[in-house]
Amino acid sequence: MIMEKLLCTWFGAGNMRPAPGTWGSLVAIALGVLIHWVGHFPLLLLATAAVTALGFWAVPRYTAGMEDPDRSEIVIDEVAGQWLALCFPSFGFWYMGLPSTDFPYPGWVAAFLFFRLFDIWKPWLVGRADREGGTRGVMLDDLWAGLFAGIATIIAAGISHGFLM
Template identity: 75%
Template sequence: MERLLCIWFGAGLLRPAPGTWGSAIAVALGLLIHRIGNFPLLAVATVIVTAVGFWVVARHTKGMADPDRSEIVIDEVAGQWIALLFPSFGFWMMGLPADNFPYPGWVAAFFFFRLFDIWKPWLVGRADRRHDAAGVMIDDLWAGLFAGIATMVAATAYHIPMML
């Protein structure tokens, strides 16, 4: 069961680029969760997958020389959902119905998350260099946070000229 969760039910076995596949599947599931219960349900799901991720990655990789294996993508799911929380919260606060998650929001969250997850700037890279089970999760959580912020900055930059 630990392996199944770590590879997110097989998403981590897809090639090439299992991290990108894991992120894409996370976006699809995140949009479905948002549609079912809006921002509050996505927030709860994100907390749960993050907590489960720390637990299963630590158990699954115990004794491995390199715990940051490419097939482990539960960290991408947690980080991607953090990135999606930002536009989800904005749409929820605006009173948009749960079935309305405009594409620029989730597309930007996906691309910014992949950018920060691959580029690994600052805190993302520092967490990645830990080379332990916690680092496997933490680097993607930082990437998700940075992606969420970048998504909101991009949305603001796009919408400000429209308000003038």
């Protein structure tokens, strides 16, 4: 149970107040950028897959017997969703052959802001997954938010760089 709690709260980030989801996302973005620097997109993608699998494993075990499985201290879902959003600009830089240390702030800041927007706003599939409830819904709404945030980040980059004008 201790390992599940550590994972679900992302080693205590979920215990930070106020807004533990935002704190979890901030910790996730910092660690995600570090992972990108160390191993570029392939390592970030692998880490995203691993944390997602760990989340689907840990959340039901940690919340077993709890009335509400979508507790505010659970932020592993934010980590998975935030890293998914970060994979989009990370892939772009990797695909263009840029060094892993060349990951300028607009890409990861946009991924963070769009992720928080979709995670809080909960449009369409994000809200549907959230309303599903249960431990599966805890993870899925943030993964949908991460997917939408990643797409929005790439669209914003395209507009910013003049590709979509």
